[in-house]
Amino acid sequence: MSTTPTVNTSESHAIELDRLDPLRSCRELFSVPLVRDVVEGFSGPGGDAACVYWCGNSLGLMPKATPAALAEDLEAWGRLGVEGHFHAKHPWFPAHEFVRDTAARLVGASPHEVVVMNSLTANLHLMMASFYRPTSERFKIVIEDTAFPSDSYAVASQAALHGFDPSVAVVRLKPRAGEETLLTEDVLATIAEHGKSIALVMIGGVNYFTGQLMEMGRITEAGHRVGAIVGWDLAHAAGNVPLSLHDWDADFACWCSYKYLNSGPGAIAGCFVHERHARNTAGFGEAGFLPRLAGWWGNDPATRFKMGPDFVPAPSADAWSLSNPPIMALTPVRVSLEIFDRVGMGALRTKSEQMAVYLRGLVEDVAGQVGNPPHAVAGQAGNLPHAVQFITPREPSARGCQLSIAVRGGGVGGPRALHKALSAAGVVSDFREPNVVRVAPVPLYNTFHDCWRFASALRRALETSGGGR
Numbered sequence: 001m002s003t004t005p006t007v008n009t010s011e012s013h014a015i016e017l018d019r020l021d022p023l024r025s026c027r028e029l030f031s032v033p034l035v036r037d038v039v040e041g042f043s044g045p046g047g048d049a050a051c052v053y054w055c056g057n058s059l060g061l062m063p064k065a066t067p068a069a070l071a072e073d074l075e076a077w078g079r080l081g082v083e084g085h086f087h088a089k090h091p092w093f094p095a096h097e098f099v100r101d102t103a104a105r106l107v108g109a110s111p112h113e114v115v116v117m118n119s120l121t122a123n124l125h126l127m128m129a130s131f132y133r134p135t136s137e138r139f140k141i142v143i144e145d146t147a148f149p150s151d152s153y154a155v156a157s158q159a160a161l162h163g164f165d166p167s168v169a170v171v172r173l174k175p176r177a178g179e180e181t182l183l184t185e186d187v188l189a190t191i192a193e194h195g196k197s198i199a200l201v202m203i204g205g206v207n208y209f210t211g212q213l214m215e216m217g218r219i220t221e222a223g224h225r226v227g228a229i230v231g232w233d234l235a236h237a238a239g240n241v242p243l244s245l246h247d248w249d250a251d252f253a254c255w256c257s258y259k260y261l262n263s264g265p266g267a268i269a270g271c272f273v274h275e276r277h278a279r280n281t282a283g284f285g286e287a288g289f290l291p292r293l294a295g296w297w298g299n300d301p302a303t304r305f306k307m308g309p310d311f312v313p314a315p316s317a318d319a320w321s322l323s324n325p326p327i328m329a330l331t332p333v334r335v336s337l338e339i340f341d342r343v344g345m346g347a348l349r350t351k352s353e354q355m356a357v358y359l360r361g362l363v364e365d366v367a368g369q370v371g372n373p374p375h376a377v378a379g380q381a382g383n384l385p386h387a388v389q390f391i392t393p394r395e396p397s398a399r400g401c402q403l404s405i406a407v408r409g410g411g412v413g414g415p416r417a418l419h420k421a422l423s424a425a426g427v428v429s430d431f432r433e434p435n436v437v438r439v440a441p442v443p444l445y446n447t448f449h450d451c452w453r454f455a456s457a458l459r460r461a462l463e464t465s466g467g468g469r
């Protein structure tokens with residue numbers, strides 16, 4: 001079936017869109033891998049071209065400024081030893097302060113509501129140590145059924161830690177039959193239905209699998225209405241979509257910095273604690289005492305070096321930090337967040353929306369031309385090899401950069417074969433079981449021409465899989 005394309009599909013149009021892009025120079029700030037380095041055994045022409053890097057939702061690209069900044073840390077360590085804490089160009093002692101303001105801006109918080117520390121799952125547990133305080137009446141945790149596995153393990157283990165059966169305590173939000181994403185009204189209805197038995201609502205702000213952007217303000221409000229704590233996993237949201245955690249009144253949120261925040265593999269994560277909790281410095285036995293797992297870096301800096309045995313919480317999200325931060329892991333976060341400060345989330349979101357609409361239009365055109373209705377419903381793709389269908393919501397308000405493409409139909413080698421064919425053509429995307437190829441056009445370094453190249457590679461891959469006519 002051939003359909004009229006919703007976007008201009010010519011290569012020259014893609015080149016023109018790049019020429020007009022006010023953010024086009026940002027790509028120069030990043031190292032973009034070459035085809036020959038990422039496609040195993042690649043030989044022949046085209047190896048020296050940059051690959052189409054669609055994996056910024058998994059591991060963002062390296063800012064070119066990062067190696068020199070890391071070399072500076074090493075040089076200071078060698079030259080100054082312990083004095084580097086105070087006399088390095090970027091002193092180590094206050095290093096976490098250098099990333100605080102930008103991190104706060106990125107998530108819509110005040111600086112005292114954020115702290116950059118640890119890794120994502122560790123921070124989720126630290127947050128739950130304080131904010132999941134179940135009782136026999138109120139003990140349930142609501143998450144999405146397609147939550148990232150680590151979140152599922154974390155909430156189940158927290159329930160079990162408190163003596164609850166995870167299969168009863170964890171409520172999983174499922175889409176309606178035949179649908180892939182959640183409707184806000186269904187999320188709100190589930191929260192209302194379980195009501196006072198819910199201790200915690202903890203959902204991904206942007207779902208890792210479908211790319212769906214949740215209505216965080218409305219869901220937070222609904223959780224609070226039934227008396228629950230509401231926390232967010234923003235792994236796929238931070239640096240991807242504008243966030244207003246303080247105004248949405250979220251209790252806590254955690255995110256990693258290696259995806260859209262381009263801070264390197266396993267980079268240090270971030271954490272938000274709303275000021276109504278972050279400002280709580282009540283001691284054990286005092287009214288309003290808030291339990292936390294404590295370490296010396298969470299102690300009020302004013303008394304930290306008195307080295308006393310009694311914990312005095314810092315009057316901020318810092319109270320949850322445990323250890324002095326690993327400097328060489330923090331430096332890439334600083335370098336990367338400086339780029340976000342210069343460019344601004346508003347401009348990034350504008351380009352991100354434009355790219356996603358463009359890419360979707362190109363892919364739907366390809367899908368239409370190779371005999372694959374763009375909105376093929378699961379199971380109706382008949383025996384067409386490798387029909388493709390977006391499962392990410394179409395509306396910009398319900399998604400970020402990522403578009404998730406479900407590969408339907410039989411196809412030789414199954415859905416993985418299509419992903420393999422794309423990889424062989426120099427497209428770095430990822431595959432999530434059972435049948436989803438995730439692609440993330442990232443406005444900082446991807447181009448409209450990347451979108452066009454992807455559509456061409458997809459066309460060839462579908463045709464070779466037998467999807468063409």
Ligand SMILES: Cc1ncc(COP(=O)(O)O)c(C=O)c1O
Nearest residue numbers: 119120121122148150208235256
């Ligand atoms: C939504 C989500 N939650 C949790 C994690 C686990 O992150 P980490 O390994 O940094 O704890 C990931 C990792 O990709 C993720 O995407």
